[in-house]
Amino acid sequence: MGFPQSPTQQQKMESFSRARLEDNGDSILGSYSSWLREHPSALCTFEGIMKKAERKEIAVFLDYDGTLSQIVDNPDQAYMTEKMRCAVREVADCFPTAIVSGRCRKKVYEFVQLNNVCYAGSHGMDISIPLASSKSQDNRHQTRALDEKGDEIVWFQPAQDFLDTVQEIMRLLKERTTRIDSAMVEDNKFCISVHYRCVDEKDVGKLKQIVESTMEAYPTYRITCGKKVMEIRPPVEWDKGRAIEFLLESLNANGHCNVLPLYIGDDDTDEDAFKVIKRTKHGFSIIVSSVPRETVASYSLRDPNEVHSFLTNLAKWKRSASSS
Numbered sequence: 001m002g003f004p005q006s007p008t009q010q011q012k013m014e015s016f017s018r019a020r021l022e023d024n025g026d027s028i029l030g031s032y033s034s035w036l037r038e039h040p041s042a043l044c045t046f047e048g049i050m051k052k053a054e055r056k057e058i059a060v061f062l063d064y065d066g067t068l069s070q071i072v073d074n075p076d077q078a079y080m081t082e083k084m085r086c087a088v089r090e091v092a093d094c095f096p097t098a099i100v101s102g103r104c105r106k107k108v109y110e111f112v113q114l115n116n117v118c119y120a121g122s123h124g125m126d127i128s129i130p131l132a133s134s135k136s137q138d139n140r141h142q143t144r145a146l147d148e149k150g151d152e153i154v155w156f157q158p159a160q161d162f163l164d165t166v167q168e169i170m171r172l173l174k175e176r177t178t179r180i181d182s183a184m185v186e187d188n189k190f191c192i193s194v195h196y197r198c199v200d201e202k203d204v205g206k207l208k209q210i211v212e213s214t215m216e217a218y219p220t221y222r223i224t225c226g227k228k229v230m231e232i233r234p235p236v237e238w239d240k241g242r243a244i245e246f247l248l249e250s251l252n253a254n255g256h257c258n259v260l261p262l263y264i265g266d267d268d269t270d271e272d273a274f275k276v277i278k279r280t281k282h283g284f285s286i287i288v289s290s291v292p293r294e295t296v297a298s299y300s301l302r303d304p305n306e307v308h309s310f311l312t313n314l315a316k317w318k319r320s321a322s323s324s
């Protein structure tokens with residue numbers, strides 16, 4: 001695996017300027033109904049999707065914020081409903097399932113609280129898998145540990161070498177943003193989120209300037225933007241796309257074959273995973289959005305409520321397929 005590596009300056013600029021244009025993650029592109037023709041509803045086309053999955057094994061990958069939980073003002077309160085937890089639990093009983101989030105892995109676990117799913121935090125830079133599934137020979141970036149149940153697991157952390165610097169940047173950003181009311185710096189372990197959802201519009205420019213000027217001292221680090229958030233990432237060629245490739249390899253190593261990835265996500269960072277699915281022409285990519293937006297995903301769902309219905313259908317489909 002080719003990491004760590006720095007993204008090129010051009011990649012950094014492209015990612016940042018696109019993010020600036022789509023500041024809220026929801027750039028408006030024409031009418032929803034014409035967009036739906038390009039990205040049909042995964043609920044309305046459910047039977048067709050499942051037909052393509054016949055005799056194949058599905059692996060389910062789920063983003064957290066905006067997919068399993070609604071977007072809310074306070075990132076610490078983005079709880080998942082009990083109804084959604086039940087749906088994810090049922091899906092994970094039927095298919096290998098992983099949550100792939102920008103949050104730190106520990107925080108996602110606290111929100112999701114399920115032991116039958118895998119967790120990939122920090123945009124995939126912190127993956128936890130059962131020891132038996134571990135295929136990677138990259139001993140420098142993996143550590144053996146015990147999970148909450150006492151089972152042996154492996155943490156795969158390709159950005160481990162950058163942890164101290166990420167934490168140093170976090171301290172600086174926390175210090176320097178205190179004078180911006182309602183700005184929030186979130187520690188996502190291998191990456192940092194600087195939130196401005198609740199910051200007065202007149203201060204958002206100042207906050208962005210503080211972040212940009214702080215990052216001048218760390219020119220290889222990337223700044224990307226999500227939904228009312230700036231995200232700082234270390235110079236490692238790793239993202240949610242690489243994470244799902246890694247997890248699929250682990251599944252293969254564990255005796256699963258012919259695995260089709262099904263990925264559901266709502267944010268720009270999920271596009272990296274959608275691109276892997278598009279490039280390999282293998283699997284299903286579903287964007288969660290209630291407005292038309294640029295995406296390489298093939299299908300769409302409007303919001304977490306539709307995600308819930310889709311997951312419920314998926315588990316029912318598997319149960320009826322297994323019993324027939």
Ligand SMILES: O=P(O)(O)OC[C@H]1O[C@H](O[C@H]2O[C@H](CO)[C@@H](O)[C@H](O)[C@H]2O)[C@H](O)[C@@H](O)[C@@H]1O
Pocket residue numbers: 063064065066070071072073074075078100101102103186188193195197226227228229231267269
């Ligand atoms: O990859 P994800 O699981 O989607 O995480 C992406 C970011 O999600 C969180 O921020 C977003 O959701 C918050 C809660 O609804 C909202 O307040 C914020 O404005 C959104 O940007 C999370 O707090 C970030 O750390 C994640 O990177």
